[in-house]
Structure formats: C-alpha cells, structure tokens
Amino acid sequence: MTYTPKSDFLTVMRDRGFIADCTDYQGFDEALLAGVVPGYIGFDATAKSLHVGSLIQIMMLRWLQKTGHQPITLMGGGTTKVGDPSFRADERPLLTPAQIDDNIAGIRQVFAAYIDYDSDAPNRALMLNNDEWLDKLNYLEFLRDIGRHFSVNRMLSFESVKSRLDREQSLSFLEFNYMILQAYDFLELNRRYGCLVQFGGSDQWGNIVNGIDLTRRVLDHEIYGLTTPLLTTSDGKKMGKTADGAVWLNADMKSPYEFWQFWRNTTDADVGRFLKLYTELPVDECDRLGALGGSEVNAAKIILANAVTTLLHGADAATAAEATAREVFEKGGVGDDLPTLELTAAEVGDGISVVQLIVRSGLAKTGKEAKRLIVDNGARLDDAPLTDAGLMIDAGTLAGTVKLSAGKKRHALVKLAD
Structure with a gap:
C-alpha cells in the first residue's frame, strides 16, 4: 500500500496488516473522512459455525465500528442455496432451507461478542439476510434488468473461475450464477442502506468488482471494495485448519479451552502478525512481543491466547483456560476446563x-x-x-x-x- 491514509479506519487496517488490495484507496479514504460509512461482509451459512479463517473478516468489521463507521453483517440465506464456487475443486453440497436457517442461527451467536447491534448510535451494526431480496426475484425480470450488465467473457477471466476450468473441472450453471447474485447483494445494500464498501478475502476480488460495476451501471453510485490477504501460517498451513479439523468459533463446537490452546500453540514466527490481526493490543506492543525469542516467546503466546479468547468467549473463559493449561502442562494435573x-x-x-x-x-x-x-x-x-x-x-x-x-x-x- 503506497497511499498514505488520513482516516482512522484505513490507518488501522494498514498498520495492522489487514489490507491485500483496494479498488480506490483515496476515494474510500475521503468517504471515511466525510461521514459514517456503512460497509459489509457476506457470510454463507454452510456450517453451524464460522471458523478461525473468518476471524480476520470479523475483526475488520469490529475495527470499522470502533473507528466510527457502520458494519453490516450479511447472512447468505439466499446465496447459500447456490454455493460459492470460488477456488473450489467441486460443487458444494446443496442444503435445504431448514438446514440453512439452522446454520444461520448458529453463526449469529459469534457476532454479538465482537460487534454492537443494540446501541442507539448512528453506527449501530446491522445483521441482514440476503434471502430477503434474493428469494423474491422474478427470473425473467432479473435477467432483463441485471443479467444484461454482465459479460460472460469477463466472468470466465476471473481467477476463481479460470482455475476451475483450467483443471477441466465442471462448473455448473447454478454456481456460475453465484457471482451475479453476490454483485446484486452489493447493489441492494447500497440502494437500501447506503452501503459504500464490501470487504472480503482476496479470493473474493472478482465478485466484489462485479458488484461495484453493477452498482455504477444501475444506480450511478461510487462504491468501493477492500480485500484482506488469504492467511496461512508461517509453515504454509491454511489459517484455521489443524490436524483435528477446523477451529470453530462456537463454544459448542470447539471449547474455549481448545480455542485458547490453538492460539497458545502458534508458531514463533506468527506471534507478532497474529497479535496485530486478532487482538487490540497497540501495534508497538505487538511488534515487541513478536520479536521475543527463546523461552520468552511463550509468554507472548499466552498473551495472544488470552486476548483472542477474551474477545470471543470472555475474560473468565480465558482465565480458566490458562489455569487449566498450567495445571495440565506444568503440574501434571487434570485441569477443570478440558474437553x-x-x-x-x-x-x-x-x-x-x-x-x-x-x-x-x-x-x-x-x-x-x-x-x-x-x-x-x-x-x-x-x-x-x-x-x-x-x-x-x-x-x-x-x-x-x-x-x-x-x-x-x-x-x-x-x-x-x-
């Protein structure tokens, strides 16, 4: 990022390592300085919980609100019926409406720990479901009014689709529609709520750009996109995946102790970076802790585990997890907080x-x-x-x-x- 931001939000994003790319740094920065900016991230309901891989997006929404702007959490009740084909080798299994609703109920639990949906402030967060507008679409009207703005040639050039076709793996017409529906979400959120920016992982770049182009064509509104890096650990593993499977955020799928232990086991090289992304400790302190070596880095890992667990599960859960770890590892005991x-x-x-x-x-x-x-x-x-x-x-x-x-x-x- 060569642009020097003036807004609090973009400065935090730059300093803490959240930014992979942005469609217009200066334009977005000026919008942030001009007033409250609503921004959204969509979460498809493919499981009953999100996992640690989604935590960078959740923290981004938290920082958006902390710097005076409005986070919009969009539950993909409609898009989950189709399934995002981005960088997948095969088609997602289709879920029933009942399964999707059940998954949304599970996912909702996490956000209240990070984002304020209840205050009377102008930047009170919104939680929406895209099924509200997608389920009511008339197919012929949608094709005529929205479909005509999309170039199939351009859609085929997006890396998420191109990589699938290059491997000669099937891409169904159902999946191909996903990027049109996601673009339409951005249009609707801009029309209904004045949403100015969509956030997402860097694998969502093509989908985000589609939404910006569509909104410009239909409403002639200027909107923005900002992506985060796709995180891997220093040893090359995908963030949130372990030998035991996904590190879920819901306590009934991954206990607070197991969650704490995941962060305590962070490799030395990742400590400073993860402190910046997943905690609210000052950047200078994150850098200091990340530079520790030898046995001292273990103290930094405990600080990381406590801070991340406190945000999600509360301070009592973090304290109990650390006490259990000390009982188990230092004293050879049982520990009250084990699964x-x-x-x-x-x-x-x-x-x-x-x-x-x-x-x-x-x-x-x-x-x-x-x-x-x-x-x-x-x-x-x-x-x-x-x-x-x-x-x-x-x-x-x-x-x-x-x-x-x-x-x-x-x-x-x-x-x-x-």
Whole structure:
C-alpha cells in the first residue's frame, strides 16, 4: 500500500496488516473522512459455525465500528442455496432451507461478542439476510434488468473461475450464477442502506468488482471494495485448519479451552502478525512481543491466547483456560476446563474400548487413527503410556474421571454422566 491514509479506519487496517488490495484507496479514504460509512461482509451459512479463517473478516468489521463507521453483517440465506464456487475443486453440497436457517442461527451467536447491534448510535451494526431480496426475484425480470450488465467473457477471466476450468473441472450453471447474485447483494445494500464498501478475502476480488460495476451501471453510485490477504501460517498451513479439523468459533463446537490452546500453540514466527490481526493490543506492543525469542516467546503466546479468547468467549473463559493449561502442562494435573466426554452407564455396559474413547473424545477421527496413535506411543491414559489398543475400560474406572492424551498438547476427560 503506497497511499498514505488520513482516516482512522484505513490507518488501522494498514498498520495492522489487514489490507491485500483496494479498488480506490483515496476515494474510500475521503468517504471515511466525510461521514459514517456503512460497509459489509457476506457470510454463507454452510456450517453451524464460522471458523478461525473468518476471524480476520470479523475483526475488520469490529475495527470499522470502533473507528466510527457502520458494519453490516450479511447472512447468505439466499446465496447459500447456490454455493460459492470460488477456488473450489467441486460443487458444494446443496442444503435445504431448514438446514440453512439452522446454520444461520448458529453463526449469529459469534457476532454479538465482537460487534454492537443494540446501541442507539448512528453506527449501530446491522445483521441482514440476503434471502430477503434474493428469494423474491422474478427470473425473467432479473435477467432483463441485471443479467444484461454482465459479460460472460469477463466472468470466465476471473481467477476463481479460470482455475476451475483450467483443471477441466465442471462448473455448473447454478454456481456460475453465484457471482451475479453476490454483485446484486452489493447493489441492494447500497440502494437500501447506503452501503459504500464490501470487504472480503482476496479470493473474493472478482465478485466484489462485479458488484461495484453493477452498482455504477444501475444506480450511478461510487462504491468501493477492500480485500484482506488469504492467511496461512508461517509453515504454509491454511489459517484455521489443524490436524483435528477446523477451529470453530462456537463454544459448542470447539471449547474455549481448545480455542485458547490453538492460539497458545502458534508458531514463533506468527506471534507478532497474529497479535496485530486478532487482538487490540497497540501495534508497538505487538511488534515487541513478536520479536521475543527463546523461552520468552511463550509468554507472548499466552498473551495472544488470552486476548483472542477474551474477545470471543470472555475474560473468565480465558482465565480458566490458562489455569487449566498450567495445571495440565506444568503440574501434571487434570485441569477443570478440558474437553469432557460424558457417557451413560448403558453406553459403557460391560466395558468400552479405549480406541472408541479416543475417537469419541475427539482426539482421533477414526479407530484406525486411534490405533496408530497407540502403536506410535502417542497416547496416554492418566498420563501413563497407553500400549494396548485392545484395552477395555469399565464403568468402575469411569466412575472417577479418566484423562486421555494424544501427544503432549491434546487432552480430554472421560467420565460417567451424573
């Protein structure tokens, strides 16, 4: 970014590393200086929770509001019925309207932790659902009034589509319509709410530009797009994905302790960058902590884990997670905040295999993976090496709490339900 911004929002975005590209830095900056700017990000409801990969977008909306502007959270109740083909190898499975509504209900829980939807301030956030206007579209009118503004040649040139076609992978007509619907969202948000900017990951650049072009053609309004970098960790892994799967933001899908532990396990090279993106610590302090080396960097990782967990789950959850980690790792104890699998006496019966417990507690995805963990000496039962993959655990043992471990950093408790 060579342009030097004057607005608080763009300055924060630049200094903290949020910006990949912008359609017009100066124009957007001047709009931010002129008054309250509404800006939106769309979230399709493909699961019951968003994961850590979406957190950079959520933090961007939070900073937008903190610098005096209006965040719009757009739930993709309509676009989820189609599915975004961007950079995917295959078509997304189609969800029923009931599944989509259920997923939206789950996703909504996260945003209240970051964004204020309830105040009377001019920049009070809005949460909308694009099904409100997409579901009512008349197909022939839509083709005539909106479809005529899109060049198929240009749409085929977008990298998200081109990469799919270059691999000779099918792109259905249903998916091809997605970018038109997303462009129409921007038009509608501008028309209804004066929305001036769409944010998104850099993979959404083509879709964002489409919306800007459409709004200029139909309404003759000047609007903007700003993208964030697609984040990977320093070792090349996609942000939010681990060996155990996605790091979900909803507490019922990833416990606050597991969430805290994800950030505590950040690689040394990522600490400073993640502090800038995912916390509100001053930039100078983020740089200082990120420059620490040796054992000192572990203190910075705890600060990172506490700050990120506090924003999402609250200070009490962060404190409890840190206490559990100290109990487990420094004192060899059990820890009150570990993920817990509760089984009924009927489920245990005359005994349940330790392999099944490892899978059901989330320490392995399959029985095969659990057995391999045991064979490779990576599993422990109450901190003792687990060597027998055929071991059966009876109800008497589970009357007290049993601790299972996979490697040095992943633990779970198993007990009988009260």
